Amino acid sequence: MTDPSLERHLHAARIRAEALARALAHAGTAVPPRLPAPLAALMAGRGDLAELEAGDLTEEALEWARSSRGDAAWKARLEPLASAAKAKRAARVHLDASRVTARARYAKDGGAIGFGPVELQQLFSEAMRLEGLPLELDLGKRPRPLLSCAPPLPFEAAGDAEWLEVQLKRSAEGDDLLDRINRRLPGGLKLLSWEELPAWATPVAELCETAQWSWPCDEPEAEARIGVFLASESYFLDKPGKVEGQKQEKRVDLRPAVLDMALDAGALRFRTALAVNPALSPLKLLGAILDRAPESIQGLRRLGFSMLEDPRLKQADRYTAKLKNMYEDAVLLGAGSNITLVDEDDDEPLSLG
Known part of the structure; x- marks a missing residue:
């Protein structure tokens, strides 16, 4: 007999995959791609290896050839050039003063609410790639853009002011930048702001101290359960995990993760400390407190974060030198x-x- 929870998980995964495919197709067809000339020529069947090398685009060209199932001969010609370009990047990646970190805020709601961190990374990366942004790549076997959505927001949760960071080879700022990227994103997903910082800026996930949440709640018994939780010195949840390297049920104390929690005008508002159990889903947190299945909690929204100042930006002279x-x-x-x-x-x- 198939596990019902596994069936639900697989069904949800199929729905997300189909939605992601539609969103990626929209990104590519909303408006014509705005690519560097050598890449545009390659896509049009007029590729020039010398121009791709001169533009430092051989790795991007190889990824396009792979993902579009292009000419096998082109892939064979690009592979050694891309490999050499990656080796060169690896040796000098921290020495390039033109690299920048773009820190952006975005909102996730509506039709995008089912996307998780992995899907969001794919959607933002594709939109930026199609707009010709000079994305810095990682050093993996198949290099991907250095883009992250953090702190992660779980599936089925909305976010009013989420953080995204992407590494760029050089500045991409422009008056119409947000509009250009947003037109390629699916409904419910929207960039709100864009700020470019030195490449050595502290990752934004390390600066987020607490998160503020809201969940619509009019259940009479919720107040009593919240009272029990807040009055407890510890409140344990048993969840699958590893103890001394062995897979088994792991006891997690939820109480330190919640800084405050109260019902207010039909909504449950609470703050979580992000340094405490950072991998714990807020859906599981609420499910444990309210004694209900996490998947039954609909309408959870992250309102924002309290942030620390970036200590590295205060020491610009040190890092520049x-x-x-x-x-x-x-x-x-x-x-x-x-x-x-x-x-x-x-x-x-x-x-x-």
Whole structure:
């Protein structure tokens, strides 16, 4: 007999996959792609390897050839060039002063509410790629854009002011940037703001201290259950996990994760500490407190975050100087320079290189 919970999970996964496919198709057909000329030429069947190399686009070209099931001969020609480009990036990724971190806020609601972090990353990456943004790639076997939606928002939860970060090779700011990206996103998903920071800025997930939530609730018994929870010094939930490396039920104390919780005008409002049990779903948290199945909790919304100041941005001179020194060292070593070191206590100089 099939587990009913597994069937529900698989059904929900199929629905998300179908919705994602429709959303990605919309991204590509909403308006013509706005790509760098060498990539546009490749998509039109007029690719030029020299131009792709000169534009530092061989990795992007290979990914397009793979995802579009393009000419196998083109893929074979691009693979060694893309591999060399990735190796070059790996050696100098932290030395490129033109790289920036784009930190954006977005809202998720309506038709996009069923998308989770993985789907959101795909949707935002595709929209930005089609708008020609210079996305920095990771160093994986099949490089992907360095884009993250964090702190993660669970499936079936809405968000009014969520965070997204993406690494760029260079600035992409422009007056119409948000409009251009938003026209490729599905209904219910919208970028609200865009700020570009140095590449060494602290990841936004590390700056989010607490999250504010709201859930529509008019259940008479909820107030009593909330009172029991708030009066408890500890409140445990048994969930699958690992204890000393072995899979088994793991007891998680929910009480430290909730800073405050109260019913207000037909809504349950509460704050969670993000550093405490960061992987715990708020749906499971509410389910445990209210004694109901997490999947039955509909309408949960994250209103926003309380944020810490970024300590790295206060030390810009330190990070800029460090980057400059690293770059100069790399140039000297990469050039095979003959460097002579003189020890004042030794008559003979020591030559390196």
